[in-house]
Amino acid sequence: MATINLMCVHCESEKVVKCSLHPDTGKQRYLCKECGRRFVNGYTWRANDPTIKALIISMSHNGSGTRDIERVLKVARQTVSNTFKKKPQK
Ligand SMILES: [Zn+2]
Incomplete structure (x- = not known):
């Protein structure tokens, strides 16, 4: 098995x-x-993967803009801005 x-x-x-x-x-x-x-x-869609969300937060803390993150991680710009709008999970 x-x-x-x-x-x-x-x-x-x-x-x-x-x-x-x-x-x-x-x-x-x-x-x-x-x-x-x-x-x-x-995950089928990269945007659903929690590790991508963590990378988005980490890249933004290091000075990357929304369009930079979109290009590097290959996710939609809307995914990036949705990640910023979501409340932090406790
Ligand atoms: Zn768990």
Whole structure:
């Protein structure tokens, strides 16, 4: 039996279980037992990937503009501005 070591993309916990299939992409969704959030392993759209959001924040702190971030990370400009508008998660 093949095992994959998955970590929660939100809290990096290893207590994840299979949850359901994503309604649009049909990909396996996983549920984190630690923080209760769901995630997909290997996002279809880069904009949904939490690591991209973290990169957007980090690049903006280092002086990159919206258009720079759009070009480097290959996400839509709207994704970049939506990330800034969202409230920080606690
Ligand atoms: Zn988690």
